Amino acid sequence: MSYKSILVHLDTSESVHSRLELSLSLAQQFDAYLTGFFTVYRPEPGSFYVMAGNAEYLVEFEKRRHERQGALERLFRAELLRLKVAGEWQWSTEYANRCVPRAARLADLTIVGQYDADDPESFVAEQFVENLVLSSGRPVLIVPYAGQFHGVGSHVTIAWDGSREATRALHDALPFLARAKQVTVLTINAMSGEPPSSRIPGADIAGVISRYGAHVATQEIEGVDDVPIGETILSRAADLNADLLVMGCYGHSRWRELVLGGATRSILKSMTVPVLMSH
Incomplete structure (x- = not known):
């Protein structure tokens, strides 16, 4: 691939x-x-x-x-x-x-x-x-406009919530994931507001990625209420020494304006590593 x-x-x-x-x-x-x-x-x-x-x-x-x-x-x-x-x-x-x-x-x-x-x-x-x-x-x-990025995809963090957008981004990133030394599936408040049966757990999608030869780990963070999700994702990606962040882009058109999800806006404004986005 x-x-x-x-x-x-x-x-x-x-x-x-x-x-x-x-x-x-x-x-x-x-x-x-x-x-x-x-x-x-x-x-x-x-x-x-x-x-x-x-x-x-x-x-x-x-x-x-x-x-x-x-x-x-x-x-x-x-x-x-x-x-x-x-x-x-x-x-x-x-x-x-x-x-x-x-x-x-x-x-x-x-x-x-x-x-x-x-x-x-x-x-x-x-x-x-x-x-x-x-x-x-x-x-x-x-x-990102700041920094030098001679290569990406060695250590990948995936922002995963089981949504259509996240699924699309993950599969669009498979060429990177198959070559990565380390892949971390990160979930934040993934179960809030919905029954567990309605979402794909991070461990399950990690199993799918591992079939491509990648070494995959999962991290689940719950109870994040006082910090914006985008900031939490960037902070954890930095802690993991990620050189690539993969995430779905949440948004739609409204008249002449594009309305984006809060995490998407935050990442686009404050990114510190290259980000692969899909919609």
Whole structure:
């Protein structure tokens, strides 16, 4: 079991090189075809003509963006050759929330970066990552903007509650799980509000994962009421020295807004390790 096609979203953010390095490493690991898909936020041109001088600013802004895009494309192609990774470069000026999910549907795994509020270039579209996970139908690996991640999947923590979303994420992550040195199935308040017969215990799903050759352990935490679930998951993943967190993404569309579950919002905001999410 493997990922044979990987898509990495590239932009002009400060963390893009870390994301590119990880995607190349994973493409090597899985012998996968790597597509670098470049797209950035582009403001409506008309919004710059309200004040005198803004038209010139827009021209200079686009020139700098074009130069950075060209440099990144040259680096991407050079790394493909150096590492002997098969792949291609694509780019689009279309709205990212339309073109990136469409491209992601053709890949086994999509890699994107976490939004960094201190780096304007990391913004490519409103709720970009959330929209991608909810609309692409494919697993999405989100890379934190802080830190270097040369490889992931050696020590995996699975946030498990027996739901459809968690089940989808777990099975989408099987190529990682089958290669992991250690997998921990983490359940938090898994039985609250429902009879035991209505959920799959962590031990049962651990048995399923172990059939793929992984060494699996379970941790069950009950009675967590005063700490947000997302924070508890991240804290326990850090205690376990996890280099990958796997979890379902809970959310739905409401008019023009995406409504996410509390744990999903918390993880996307505060993640410290790469997170594989599915919906």
